[in-house]
Amino acid sequence: MTSRFTELTVDCGDPERLAAFWCAVLDFKVIDRREGKVEIGSWVPTVEDIRARQMPPTLQFIQVPEGKTAKNRLHLDVSPIDGSTEDEVSRLLGLGATRADTDHGADRTWVVMADIEGNEFCVVRTLAPQRD
Known part of the structure; x- marks a missing residue:
């Protein structure tokens, strides 16, 4: 018996807006949309594909009432x-991302x-391929 990693879920305030951002970042497409939920991916999952081999996971954005309060785990x-x-x-940065303040050192x-x-x-x- 085994499991597959099929999706990563992100709690958020505005699933449509966050999904649009990540679609632009990753060149993904919306593959499912329901009230309070948007799923994006590079492919449309099928049970047959998932059972046959590990496929790239999708991202799901689920609307929750509370905001982010701490660093992501x-x-x-x-x-x-x-x-x-x-x-x-x-x-x-042009898509709306920001630099996060962290202290990881200059190197x-x-x-x-x-x-x-x-x-x-x-x-x-x-x-990217390295240019000579």
Whole structure:
């Protein structure tokens, strides 16, 4: 017997707005929408695909009445695929993200940011092909 990691759920105040932000960040599409919930992903999950192999998880944004009150215990890391980490940070700032105040030291290789509802995430190493 085994389980699959199928989705990551984020509690939020405005699922539509937060889903739109993360769709722009990740180039995902809305794959399900119900009252108080929006699910986004890079593919449309089917039971057959999920049973056959581990597939990329989707993100679900669920509306809750309370706001964020503390640092996330779980956060997303994103890796740019066609530009530098600095270029991606600039793009994300343009989408409404902010830099998060952290004390990780000057030699860190990632940038801590917050999405439009204050959820922390990191921009880590670039996966873009290196130019000679």
